[in-house]
Amino acid sequence: MSYQLSAIVADADLLREETRELDHAVLGGLRQGFALLPVTWQLVQELTGTPPDYATDEPGPEHPFTLILSAELTEALAGWSQRGPLAYVEADFAGGTGHQAAAVWLGGALAWGPRFDAAFDGPRPDWPINGALVELGAEPGRWIDPFAELGLHVERSTEGWLNHGRRGLSADYWDELAEEWEARQ
Template sequence: MAYQLQAVAGGELLLRGASEGLVGACVVPLGGGVALVPMTDRLVDAVGEGDSGRALGFWRLPGGFEAVLARWSRAGAVAYVEAEYFGGAGEQSAAVWEGGELAWGPVHVPEGREFSADGGPISQALRRLGVVAREGQDEFATLGLGRHRDNERWIRAGGGR
């Protein structure tokens, strides 16, 4: 079964305020004060400055959106995360903005490469946002990021659209 995620992660209150009025933005609470803003087609079109993706080596991060994330990060750290899996194989990427600038990453772990001892890029990014993993889980699992298989399901779960 396929799994895809392309989203901004950060504090729920920060993301609600920062994304207010932004076409296609839906804030999905994850618990513990953390939320996602999945990258919908409408959101990509609204922030993409005519570019549908590939900024900083990400598949879905539109050109110019890094400046928006840097601006949002003045109020608190935000991360851009991507994952794609099919049949147990896949890849993860993440980057974190803090204090108005890119502070970590981007880190890309392509298919066939093992995660570092610190975990996958998404868990590492979430850790930088202050997420603390439950015993026996990583940050990805602690927030339940495996609950939904794609952005559309995350949006429906968050009451968007």
């Protein structure tokens, strides 16, 4: 089973305010008042005025993201972070192997990261996306880690999150379906 994500995660109100004028912004609702903005080719083009550029080499600690964060895109993220912290997160897994990376902006500057991991041999809280979500203010709960606590597991791709957002679903949608199914059994 695969998982692929390229997204900005932040407080839902912050993302709604910053993206209200954008044609290609679709927000997916997460738990704890957060939202996820899938980063698509069209969104990057709209934010920066130029098509996105992608790394040709495999991501690693020195170059953690597949999407090359241009000066224009970084400037947009830094500007949005004047209203509160936000994270850019990437994950790409297939067949049990893959990587994830994350960085957090706050107050107009890079405040944490970027962090990269492809081994996942350390504790779950140290994985890049979990660390970034904690930096954003994610609180512990009944789920195994911040990634699941906020609901980033409910869709398996950036495209899935686009559809999720277009349908106006919350991260609790799949849990609610499971509870309905169990109640009928």
